[in-house]
Amino acid sequence: MLVFTIRRLFQAIPILIVASIASFALATISGDPVQNKFLLRNPPPSAQVIATTRHNMRLDRPWLTQYWDWLSGLITRGDWGPSIDGIVIGSAVGHALIVTLRLIFSAILLALVLSLASGIVSAYRQYSKVDYSFTFVGFVFLAMPTFWIAALLKQGAIQFNNAWQSSFCPGDPTCRPIQTVGEQSIVPPSGFFGVAEDWFTHLLLPTLSLALITYAAWSRFVRASLLEVLNSDYVRLARAKGLTPRRVMFKHALRTSLIPMTTVTSLTIAGLFGGAIITERVFQWRGMGTLIINAINDKDRYVIMGWLVVVGFIVIVGNIIADILYAVLDPRIRYE
Amino acid sequence: MSETTSRPSAADAAAASTGMGPVSVMPPSEKTEREFTVKERSQLSMVMTRFLRHRLAISSLAFLVLLILVVYIAPHVFKLSYTEITNNASLSPRLRFPMGTDELGHNYLALVLRGAHQSLNVSFIVAIMSSAFGAPYGAIAAFYGGKIDAIMMRIVDVILVLPFLVVTGALSEHYSGTWYTVALLLGVTGWVINARVTRGVVLSVREQEFVEAARALGASDVRIIFRHLLPNVTGTLIVQATLDIAAAILAEAGLSFLGLGIHSPDTSLGVLAQQSQNAIQTRPWLFYFPCAMILVICLSINFIGDGLRDALDPRQTRQRR
Numbered sequence: 001m002l003v004f005t006i007r008r009l010f011q012a013i014p015i016l017i018v019a020s021i022a023s024f025a026l027a028t029i030s031g032d033p034v035q036n037k038f039l040l041r042n043p044p045p046s047a048q049v050i051a052t053t054r055h056n057m058r059l060d061r062p063w064l065t066q067y068w069d070w071l072s073g074l075i076t077r078g079d080w081g082p083s084i085d086g087i088v089i090g091s092a093v094g095h096a097l098i099v100t101l102r103l104i105f106s107a108i109l110l111a112l113v114l115s116l117a118s119g120i121v122s123a124y125r126q127y128s129k130v131d132y133s134f135t136f137v138g139f140v141f142l143a144m145p146t147f148w149i150a151a152l153l154k155q156g157a158i159q160f161n162n163a164w165q166s167s168f169c170p171g172d173p174t175c176r177p178i179q180t181v182g183e184q185s186i187v188p189p190s191g192f193f194g195v196a197e198d199w200f201t202h203l204l205l206p207t208l209s210l211a212l213i214t215y216a217a218w219s220r221f222v223r224a225s226l227l228e229v230l231n232s233d234y235v236r237l238a239r240a241k242g243l244t245p246r247r248v249m250f251k252h253a254l255r256t257s258l259i260p261m262t263t264v265t266s267l268t269i270a271g272l273f274g275g276a277i278i279t280e281r282v283f284q285w286r287g288m289g290t291l292i293i294n295a296i297n298d299k300d301r302y303v304i305m306g307w308l309v310v311v312g313f314i315v316i317v318g319n320i321i322a323d324i325l326y327a328v329l330d331p332r333i334r335y336e
Numbered sequence: 337m338s339e340t341t342s343r344p345s346a347a348d349a350a351a352a353s354t355g356m357g358p359v360s361v362m363p364p365s366e367k368t369e370r371e372f373t374v375k376e377r378s379q380l381s382m383v384m385t386r387f388l389r390h391r392l393a394i395s396s397l398a399f400l401v402l403l404i405l406v407v408y409i410a411p412h413v414f415k416l417s418y419t420e421i422t423n424n425a426s427l428s429p430r431l432r433f434p435m436g437t438d439e440l441g442h443n444y445l446a447l448v449l450r451g452a453h454q455s456l457n458v459s460f461i462v463a464i465m466s467s468a469f470g471a472p473y474g475a476i477a478a479f480y481g482g483k484i485d486a487i488m489m490r491i492v493d494v495i496l497v498l499p500f501l502v503v504t505g506a507l508s509e510h511y512s513g514t515w516y517t518v519a520l521l522l523g524v525t526g527w528v529i530n531a532r533v534t535r536g537v538v539l540s541v542r543e544q545e546f547v548e549a550a551r552a553l554g555a556s557d558v559r560i561i562f563r564h565l566l567p568n569v570t571g572t573l574i575v576q577a578t579l580d581i582a583a584a585i586l587a588e589a590g591l592s593f594l595g596l597g598i599h600s601p602d603t604s605l606g607v608l609a610q611q612s613q614n615a616i617q618t619r620p621w622l623f624y625f626p627c628a629m630i631l632v633i634c635l636s637i638n639f640i641g642d643g644l645r646d647a648l649d650p651r652q653t654r655q656r657r
Contacts (some may be wrong), residue, residue, distance in 0.1 A: 015490060030509065143633075145586055147627075148591075278593060296505055307502070
């Protein structure tokens with residue numbers, strides 16, 4: 001197992017390097033940050049200023065040298081490269097990552113709980129009305145654009161807040177049970193419970209909107225996987241032994257059917273970062289989404305690079321963890 | 337498949353057993369006298385029968401065809417112009433303007449139809465590109481296996497590691513988004529899923545005897561891949577293409593919503609949603625009609641895909657009546 005883990009980690013390194021070269025090429029093709037910055041300046045800045053900025057942005061070096069400088073700077077000094085907006089990329093990505101990972105983790109958790117619950121019910125009562133309605137709900141969420149779910153939840157929460165305010169605390173604009181804007185209050189409350197409550201009330205809606213979309217795909221998967229297991233011989237044996245349906249479902253069938261979910265979950269991570277960009281836009285979070293959208297708009301080459309490399313790293317690590325979990329959970333699978 | 341091949345031979349056997357002599361002697365063009373005849377059913381007709389039994393999929397298909405006709409033809413017939421500015425600004429939906437008007441006085445129905453037009457254009461191109469490139473790619477990787485497979489799939493892994501929303505967004509922002517650049521970019525990142533799916537199917541198909549037989553008959557690798565392996569993946573590919581279409585519509589909408597996809601003056605459903613996101617409270621119809629359009633298109637495509645999956649792979653489902 002240990003050997004496998006180590007080998008897997010080593011295999012990931014070339015993928016990460018190739019991915020970073022690809023992202024560097026991408027960031028290069030996406031445009032010239034200096035030209036973009038000075039394009040609309042009137043009067044246009046002097047050639048001296050442009051030359052200095054180009055030098056600071058390392059644009060006056062050959063392409064391969066730029067990449068090599070970036071890579072060696074990152075590895076030896078932890079330097080993520082210059083930013084046209086004057087962002088310190090390492091700490092900016094770090095802060096944004098904490099915010100977004102909070103969202104992604106809670107969304108994965110909620111989506112798992114929801115899809116498991118509905119998947120179990122659907123598989124247990126296959127072709128019943130409950131099953132069909134869960135399937136239909138899944139189809140609807142699968143077809144809904146992320147921003148619409150987010151906007152609907154936001155509107156619902158605003159209405160709810162207004163109703164709450166008028167009935168419980170009239171005249172107090174800070175009295176809102178659900179927060180609809182930002183990842184935390186501008187003036188964060190003090191104390192552990194204050195901070196926790198603040199985080200939770202801000203997290204609720206973005207998590208829900210991201211989780212519902214993920215749920216749509218996962219619930220169908222749980223249902224299919226559970227149905228397959230329920231029709232297998234060992235479950236029939238368990239039933240024949242006279243075990244209660246509950247015990248058969250939870251002790252025998254469910255555990256086995258959950259094994260493929262590790263892979264499905266890990267494959268969703270990259271997509272969740274994409275979905276989080278849209279969710280963050282609707283709820284005005286200052287996370288990875290805002291960071292990358294601003295970077296793309298300003299063609300801020302090294303910020304795009306840093307973002308892609310960090311996300312790529314997380315996705316790869318997620319895949320490795322899933323592979324290892326897969327082998328731990330399923331004794332039939334041995335990677336040697 | 338085994339059913340279709342076994343049926344004529346069973347009929348021959350029946351004919352032979354009635355004492356009409358050896359079957360091979362009879363001229364094939366003559367009308368043979370048999371006690372009963374069995375009509376051969378092709379795989380296609382069987383798939384069609386099963387698909388037609390899937391009521392939800394059939395009604396979705398009818399609805400989608402109708403919608404496509406409306407989207408592509410209605411603006412010309414009814415002279416709906418999405419650029420024409422009337423002096424009726426910000427009207428709520430009413431008989432003359434079924435979807436209201438926006439703040440400049442555009443007929444919103446015309447805008448939504450134009451948006452759906454562009455979104456459908458994008459999604460069709462993405463689906464065609466993804467299948468046309470992804471399927472042969474996956475088939476080649478699976479057919480040769482070994483090192484070639486490993487290298488080709490590592491490339492796919494690299495593309496899957498980078499969120500496509502950012503990749504396409506960064507590029508389409510630069511190549512200022514017209515609908516075909518957005519479509520091309522989504523196609524360039526979208527084929528990897530098709531490649532993976534095709535590879536999975538071909539890996540199992542290539543072990544079957546008919547591939548061996550084809551090789552024994554001297555078929556080249558190219559012929560085996562394109563004439564023997566890929567036709568067997570057609571069913572999976574068609575289902576995957578429906579998923580591609582739905583995914584591309586959602587991707588385009590997401591990109592345009594972030595301001596990284598199609599730019600005004602051209603429009604798409606995502607652009608309309610993005611332009612009206614601040615008007616949800618005051619003029620909700622501006623936001624909800626494009627969103628509902630996306631929902632309706634994707635929902636019906638997903639239902640069609642579901643019906644096709646059931647029709648093409650009867651092992652997956654129990655009897656549906």
